[in-house]
Amino acid sequence: PPKAKEVRIKILATGICRTDDHVMKGTWGTKFPVIVGHEAVGVVESIGEGVTTVKPGDKVIPLFVSQCRECKPCRHPNGNLCIMSDIMGRGVLADGTTRFTCKGKTVYHFLNTSTFSEYTVLDEIAVAKIDDAAPPEKVCLFGCAFSTGYGAAVKTGKVTPGSTCAVFGLGGVGLSVIMGCKSAGASRIIGIDLNKDKFEKAMAVGATECISPKDFTKPISEVLSEMTGDTVDYSFEVIGNLETMIEALKSCHMNYGTCVLVGAPPLAKMLTYDPKLLFLGRTWKGCVFGGWKSRDDVPKLVTDFMA
Ligand code: NAD
Ligand code: ZN
Secondary structure (H helix, E strand, O other): OOOOOEEEEEEEEEOOOHHHHHHHHOOOOOOOOEEOOOOEEEEEEEEOOOOOOOOOOOEEEEOOOOOOOOOHHHHOOOOOOOOOOOOOOOOOOOOOOOOEEEOOEEEEEOOOOOOOOOEEEEEHHHEEEOOOOOOHHHHHHHHOHHHHHHHHHHHHOOOOOOOEEEEEOOOHHHHHHHHHHHHOOOOEEEEEOOOHHHHHHHHHHOOOEEEOHHHOOOOHHHHHHHHHOOOEOEEEEOOOOHHHHHHHHHHEOOOOOEEEEOOOOOOOOOOOOOOHHHHOOOEEEEOOHHHOOHHHHHHHHHHHHHO
16 A cells, blocks of 8 residues: 555556666666566556645556656756656665565565556656546556657757757657657658668658668768768667667767767666767757656646647
């Protein structure tokens, strides 16, 4: 049962994100045994003492980036990575303990959410109440993939109208980056993926063309430069691969380009790059959950979708 300032929810729908798979492959650090899953919609079943922002019956989205509204990132206008979020893999709720056991043995939480379960317990600061009419099987994606990708383009990258964008990786998150670039008014959006089966969906959500690195012998940054006659204005790495992180950086304009790193960095790996790539003026940034302040912004994104 939920303790003080905690909420127990019944999961209605959950998506699968590559980050869950990173845990299974050992490239994302967390404690085992663990219940993964972090992209879901549920309904509040019961609340602990002192919970004031949700009540039983409310439709909610669990938030892997919490919003305590008190820490420095929460109070900063440009911050969103609440210090109570469990990006580093503590595997426990805010009070330092877990709510899951199996045969008397402790089971850890993942990203404070653990949605591959019929019921889960969340800290109140990691719960967003959403529109009751929102379809769970669709809006569960606002718990990670959609909000992350869309925010990476409109909020972190700040894509401008008429610009050219390149998106490396066309999974759930990359497709959402494309939607963000499109809604920001980009005139050319180039999707890049090894798997050509991803191209049809990418074109349907707004890519203007798609290419596979398998069709070229030269680096994709050079291919993009030839395709555009110059370079792209914005590039997004949405895979989590060290080589494509550098390729994405090289792909954006050497002087005023912006590259956003969205793919999760593999555990304990380092990058080596030529600092001249930044010296000339490029901006290299990253974002978790698209830069959104989760409790404030997720309900608005869902309402926007419903409209
Ligand atoms: P996904 O596996 O569905 O999509 C990745 C795509 O990249 C696939 O289509 C794959 O074919 C393609 N790909 C793989 N290697 C490639 C290469 N070398 N060149 C070109 N294409 C290649 O993954 P997803 O669920 O969309 O997540 C994407 C990444 O974003 C993951 O690393 C995930 O952990 C990360 N992520 C980050 C955040 C965040 O807050 N920053 C949130 C969610 C997911
Ligand atoms: Zn995710």
